[in-house]
Amino acid sequence: MQVGGADQEQSILAKDLIQYKDNIKEAVKEGVFFLLICGAYQLFGKYYKDVEGNIIPGLEIFDYYTEAILDRKKRCIGNIVIEVSLNDIKTKIIGFENHGGQTFDIDTPFGDVLLGNGNKFGDNKEGFFLPNVIATYLHGPLLSKNPELSDYIIQYCLKRKYQEEIILEPLDDSFENLCRKQLIERFLKNN
Amino acid sequence: MKNFFIILAMKIVYLGLKILGKNGGNLLGKIAYDWNPNIFRYFKINCPIIAVTATNGKTMTNNAIGYVFQEAGKKVISNTEGNNMETGILSTLLKHCSLTGKIKADYLVFEVDEGYVPVVFKDLKLDTLVILDFFRDQLDRNGEVESLILRINEFLKTYSGNLILNNDDPNVARLGHANPNNSNVYYFSVEKYEHATEKIKEAGEGKFCPFCNTRIEYEYYQYSHIGKFHCPNCNFGNNDIYKIATNIDLKNRTFQVDGITYQTKFNSIYNIYNFVAVITCASLYQIDTQILQKAIANFVLNNGRLEELSIQNIPTIINLAKNPTGANVSLRILNEDDTEKELLFVLNDNMADGFDVSWIWDINFDTLNHVSRIVTSGTRAYDIAIRIKTAGFDVHKIEPYLDLNEAVKALYQTNIKKYVIANYTSLQPTRNEILKLS
Ligand SMILES: [Zn+2]
Numbered sequence: 001m002q003v004g005g006a007d008q009e010q011s012i013l014a015k016d017l018i019q020y021k022d023n024i025k026e027a028v029k030e031g032v033f034f035l036l037i038c039g040a041y042q043l044f045g046k047y048y049k050d051v052e053g054n055i056i057p058g059l060e061i062f063d064y065y066t067e068a069i070l071d072r073k074k075r076c077i078g079n080i081v082i083e084v085s086l087n088d089i090k091t092k093i094i095g096f097e098n099h100g101g102q103t104f105d106i107d108t109p110f111g112d113v114l115l116g117n118g119n120k121f122g123d124n125k126e127g128f129f130l131p132n133v134i135a136t137y138l139h140g141p142l143l144s145k146n147p148e149l150s151d152y153i154i155q156y157c158l159k160r161k162y163q164e165e166i167i168l169e170p171l172d173d174s175f176e177n178l179c180r181k182q183l184i185e186r187f188l189k190n191n
Numbered sequence: 192m193k194n195f196f197i198i199l200a201m202k203i204v205y206l207g208l209k210i211l212g213k214n215g216g217n218l219l220g221k222i223a224y225d226w227n228p229n230i231f232r233y234f235k236i237n238c239p240i241i242a243v244t245a246t247n248g249k250t251m252t253n254n255a256i257g258y259v260f261q262e263a264g265k266k267v268i269s270n271t272e273g274n275n276m277e278t279g280i281l282s283t284l285l286k287h288c289s290l291t292g293k294i295k296a297d298y299l300v301f302e303v304d305e306g307y308v309p310v311v312f313k314d315l316k317l318d319t320l321v322i323l324d325f326f327r328d329q330l331d332r333n334g335e336v337e338s339l340i341l342r343i344n345e346f347l348k349t350y351s352g353n354l355i356l357n358n359d360d361p362n363v364a365r366l367g368h369a370n371p372n373n374s375n376v377y378y379f380s381v382e383k384y385e386h387a388t389e390k391i392k393e394a395g396e397g398k399f400c401p402f403c404n405t406r407i408e409y410e411y412y413q414y415s416h417i418g419k420f421h422c423p424n425c426n427f428g429n430n431d432i433y434k435i436a437t438n439i440d441l442k443n444r445t446f447q448v449d450g451i452t453y454q455t456k457f458n459s460i461y462n463i464y465n466f467v468a469v470i471t472c473a474s475l476y477q478i479d480t481q482i483l484q485k486a487i488a489n490f491v492l493n494n495g496r497l498e499e500l501s502i503q504n505i506p507t508i509i510n511l512a513k514n515p516t517g518a519n520v521s522l523r524i525l526n527e528d529d530t531e532k533e534l535l536f537v538l539n540d541n542m543a544d545g546f547d548v549s550w551i552w553d554i555n556f557d558t559l560n561h562v563s564r565i566v567t568s569g570t571r572a573y574d575i576a577i578r579i580k581t582a583g584f585d586v587h588k589i590e591p592y593l594d595l596n597e598a599v600k601a602l603y604q605t606n607i608k609k610y611v612i613a614n615y616t617s618l619q620p621t622r623n624e625i626l627k628l629s
Contacts, residue, residue: 077547141552179576
């Protein structure tokens with residue numbers, strides 16, 4: 001048998017991480033910030049059930065679980081826009097989703113879907129959220145597309161480290177803002 | 192009888208297309224294939240079929256092989272326009288066959304999409320298969336490249352024709368083991384060139400041996416994951432090399448194989464690999480070395496693939512980049528040129544490009560050599576501008592324009608040498624906009 005490529009690396013990673021399960025759980029409890037995207041999002045849940053019905057155990061940090069869509073050709077693929085609330089300020093997050101997994105049992109989603117699928121085919125909720133955990137199917141890449149989200153994460157981490165509210169010095173986000181304006185207009189035009 | 196009528200019908204459609212001045216792309220093949228997916232069996236072909244497959248470099252290598260054979264006086268039928276799926280190849284056959292399915296040629300040379308090799312050659316007898324490279328990028332979340340390598344591996348298990356493999360790509364070299372009884376496996380390689388590195392320079396996949404899961408070791412990387420490698424555990428990669436290019440001189444655009452110097456019109460390491468594949472193939476069919484030398488010296492691709500133009504006396508180099516490896520190869524050429532230059536990068540996200548543009552984050556924009564300004568355009572002009580800004584390039588020297596016409600005008604405001612990189616659907620519009628200025 002030959003193994004190789006993305007799956008090979010993913011399983012090497014998962015096997016390695018599972019030894020540190022308790023440390024990761026502890027870190028989450030202590031408020032260390034976690035940004036989990038796609039495979040990592042799924043890995044932090046209870047399990048992943050693949051197309052053949054095999055259960056691949058997760059790190060069991062959170063209670064959600066993921067099941068593959070039975071039709072192999074069907075995937076949630078495309079541009080996606082969600083609305084999230086960061087420190088009580090509503091903002092739109094843009095990205096690209098590409099996943100076959102359908103994630104269930106989320107009580108605290110990251111955002112409301114304005115365009116795209118989200119946690120499941122045709123879902124209206126996307127991702128999983130705690131103040132120190134953002135788990136999502138959005139890449140695009142996420143941070144360069146969404147400066148408010150980057151600022152939220154940086155601010156959270158600085159506050160945790162220095163135990164005080166820190167105001168970030170503004171950076172030149174003019175390209176990022178032009179990009180967001182263009183894409184949000186384009187994506188939501190037909191909605 | 193049915194196939195006879197299919198071919199007759201397609202000949203009539205083809206005639207109609209010709210009268211309308213249309214080429215038809217893969218239309219004929221599409222109709223015929225829908226009618227009878229087994230129609231490949233009907234063709235009577237008495238000459239060798241050569242096929243080229245890869246992630247990158249198919250069109251160039253395919254066209255160069257066809258060109259070399261033609262220059263050697265052979266009649267070649269080839270899908271030079273790049274219609275490389277089963278319907279495209281079928282179209283080419285339908286255009287050139289007689290009503291009874293006979294094809295008169297000395298060689299059929301086909302560029303074949305990586306996914307379609309097993310489909311097309313289920314019923315067509317393949318004489319030589321050339322495999323150049325398989326690249327995976329971050330868009331390949333579903334492991335599609337790995338599964339297509341496995342499908343080709345499966346096909347090769349019962350294949351005993353010539354197999355020409357790039358020994359410097361582990362994804363390709365592994366296929367030489369698919370059929371241990373095939374004695375017609377020929378590996379080619381390229382000697383370490385001036386800009387080869389000890390560490391991988393462009394984003395690459397973690398590489399594990401497909402046979403024993405050990406981490407593969409590299410002596411050097413030529414570009415991306417292409418380089419001299421071997422598995423320290425099972426020795427995978429240590430093959431006898433049939434043809435190796437040596438004395439790579441990109442400045443003078445020369446290299447040697449078997450002590451013979453080849454002059455080319457190309458200046459990238461990536462093209463040297465394509466040419467060694469061409470030379471390997473020509474050698475298997477006893478093409479005269481002098482003819483080969485001359486053909487390689489004259490071979491050009493005038494379709495925006497490493498095309499060199501002079502626009503208002505400003506040297507301009509245009510290259511297609513539909514994936515990170517393509518873009519990285521273009522940037523390598525740019526970085527190996529010490530003169531001052533400006534870059535135009537055009538990025539679209541239409542259906543044929545793929546809607547996901549996050550592959551641009553696999554492009555290495557670090558330490559650009561003497562680039563004084565970058566103009567970006569396309570439907571994702573801002574995305575690519577942000578990518579370049581993030582790499583540390585001075586934001587005040589980046590100019591994004593959603594409008595391509597404005598972008599090209601802005602680019603030619605100065606007399607500085609231009610490099611142009613455009614992705615799939617943006618290439619021809621960009622080329623046309625630039626040619627308007629000449
Ligand atoms: Zn090995």
